[in-house]
Amino acid sequence: MQFTTADYERIAEAIREAEKETSGEIVCALARRSSDYAYAPPLWAAFIALVAPWPMAVFTDLSTKTIYAAQIAIFIFSAAIISWPPLRFALTPRLVKRTRAQRAAIEQFHLLGVAGTKGRTGVLIFVSFAEHYARIVADDGLAGKISNEEWQSALDPLLACMREGRCADGFVAAIRECARLLARCAPPGAGENELPDKIHVM
Numbered sequence: 001m002q003f004t005t006a007d008y009e010r011i012a013e014a015i016r017e018a019e020k021e022t023s024g025e026i027v028c029a030l031a032r033r034s035s036d037y038a039y040a041p042p043l044w045a046a047f048i049a050l051v052a053p054w055p056m057a058v059f060t061d062l063s064t065k066t067i068y069a070a071q072i073a074i075f076i077f078s079a080a081i082i083s084w085p086p087l088r089f090a091l092t093p094r095l096v097k098r099t100r101a102q103r104a105a106i107e108q109f110h111l112l113g114v115a116g117t118k119g120r121t122g123v124l125i126f127v128s129f130a131e132h133y134a135r136i137v138a139d140d141g142l143a144g145k146i147s148n149e150e151w152q153s154a155l156d157p158l159l160a161c162m163r164e165g166r167c168a169d170g171f172v173a174a175i176r177e178c179a180r181l182l183a184r185c186a187p188p189g190a191g192e193n194e195l196p197d198k199i200h201v202m
Contacts, residue, residue, distance in 0.1 A: 003168060014171070014176065015175055015198070024119070026125065026178055026182070027114050027125070028125045029108045029112060029201075030167070030171075031127070031128045032201075034133070035097075036085075037088055041079045044091055048075070049072075053067045053070070101131040104126070108200070108202070112195070114195065115139055117194050119186060121142055123137070123178050124136065125175065125178065127170075127171070134155055135155070142182075154174050154177035154178050154181060158174040
């Protein structure tokens with residue numbers, strides 16, 4: 001995933017233009033990954049080390065002491081191999097990755113101040129690139145005014161662009177659609193711009 005300076009500027013400009021149509025605040029956040037999943041290597045290594053002694057006990061004449069020593073060596077070796085980031089990520093269950101990405105979206109919603117706007121009409125467009133995860137998180141002031149189906153319609157262009165490797169285009173499309181939805185229930189006013197018009201990259 002590579003964003004150019006022009007991509008950052010294009011997204012910032014899209015936010016500025018979108019917020020002319022609404023008093024809501026639109027914030028974008030891009031995480032390269034939602035976790036380092038550091039707990040995966042020892043868990044997998046422990047599983048492998050627990051299973052490994054059984055074939056040795058059944059099919060060899062090795063002593064218990066030797067099998068125990070081999071078990072320790074297998075654990076250390078497995079943990080070292082699985083610590084390689086691409087393998088560690090691949091061996092992390094999809095549900096775990098999705099859950100971690102969901103939690104990261106909520107964390108960024110609060111950390112970036114989207115939850116603290118005056119009208120409670122802030123919206124976060126969040127992408128976790130490694131997990132291929134995207135989500136729109138809206139504040140309480142929008143609850144019941146915009147349906148989940150409508151938020152999904154704003155998210156769909158972003159997901160489609162992500163699949164094609166055009167993440168920046170996806171953000172711009174989602175920003176425009178969010179502005180259209182927000183304009184209906186949070187029309188433009190004379191309020192100040194409370195949050196920076198940019199994409200936050202983690």
